[in-house]
Amino acid sequence: MLHLVLFFIFAAVCVGGAVNLLAQKHPINSALSLIVVMGSLAVIYLLLGAEFVAAVQIIVYAGAVMVLFVFVIMLLNAGVEERTPHGSRVAMMLGVPGLIVGLGLGIWVVTRITGLDKIGIGGPAIMNGTEAFGNPQAVGRLLFRDYLLPFEVTSVLILIAIMGAVVLARREE
Amino acid sequence: MVPLSYYLILSGILFACGVAGFLIKRNIITIFLSIELMLNGVNLTFVAFAAQLKSLDGHIFVFFVMVVAAAEAAVGLAIIIAVFRTRETLNVDRVNLLKL
Numbered sequence: 274m275l276h277l278v279l280f281f282i283f284a285a286v287c288v289g290g291a292v293n294l295l296a297q298k299h300p301i302n303s304a305l306s307l308i309v310v311m312g313s314l315a316v317i318y319l320l321l322g323a324e325f326v327a328a329v330q331i332i333v334y335a336g337a338v339m340v341l342f343v344f345v346i347m348l349l350n351a352g353v354e355e356r357t358p359h360g361s362r363v364a365m366m367l368g369v370p371g372l373i374v375g376l377g378l379g380i381w382v383v384t385r386i387t388g389l390d391k392i393g394i395g396g397p398a399i400m401n402g403t404e405a406f407g408n409p410q411a412v413g414r415l416l417f418r419d420y421l422l423p424f425e426v427t428s429v430l431i432l433i434a435i436m437g438a439v440v441l442a443r444r445e446e
Numbered sequence: 447m448v449p450l451s452y453y454l455i456l457s458g459i460l461f462a463c464g465v466a467g468f469l470i471k472r473n474i475i476t477i478f479l480s481i482e483l484m485l486n487g488v489n490l491t492f493v494a495f496a497a498q499l500k501s502l503d504g505h506i507f508v509f510f511v512m513v514v515a516a517a518e519a520a521v522g523l524a525i526i527i528a529v530f531r532t533r534e535t536l537n538v539d540r541v542n543l544l545k546l
Contacts, residue, residue: 291463300475321497434517441524
């Protein structure tokens with residue numbers, strides 16, 4: 274019961290942050306609302322027993338990546354989003370209703386074909402045991418034993434990303 | 447106990463918000479933030495299924511997705527800085543040439 278209440282509270286915060294990201298005009302407000310989304314997602318990960326992922330979500334995503342974003346927004350002195358007036362009027366009139374109808378038809382067809390409409394909302398509940406499920410010890414054992422090669426390959430990827438960022442952002446001489 | 451479908455619906459909403467922001471927004475930084483929002487929605491799906499299937503592999507996948515997202519953010523923001531330096535704008539409608 275407590276899980277359900279916590280889930281609904283933080284899911285509401287999460288969706289509110291995501292909608293606020295769309296509604297805001299200034300990029301710094303969008304970035305801050307994305308931090309809200311990531312923080313509440315970390316709580317939802319904790320509800321799912323993923324302690325390691327929740328900690329990494331806060332440290333890497335809400336910490337490092339979003340600091341990078343906010344830093345770039347302030348560096349470029351990004352102002353309020355400017356609207357380009359020459360949008361296609363036909364696309365404005367037909368695009369949104371067409372998109373909604375198309376998506377609805379697609380969802381309907383897919384659920385009828387796969388039989389998902391028989392199952393309905395609800396489905397199996399996730400039973401959270403008392404044991405620590407995704408603690409850093411278990412994840413680390415899996416990461417450094419079964420997934421050692423992909424883990425090492427990511428270090429090469431990070432190295433390439435660092436070099437690419439330095440080369441791209443360098444001032445032309 | 448929370449049903450699995452609630453988590454999947456939440457991640458679907460987050461992903462849809464990300465897609466909508468990607469299509470609607472004209473500021474290149476906000477478009478980038480929308481991509482991060484989509485990645486977060488996918489991560490929630492991974493963790494929910496990991497908890498459902500009692501398998502830690504989903505957590506490992508989330509870890510790799512985060513690594514790739516961090517690398518993508520670094521390179522993408524460097525590209526944004528390079529574009530802004532030559533174009534003096536962040537509006538994607540004014541950035542219509544690949545040439546710097």
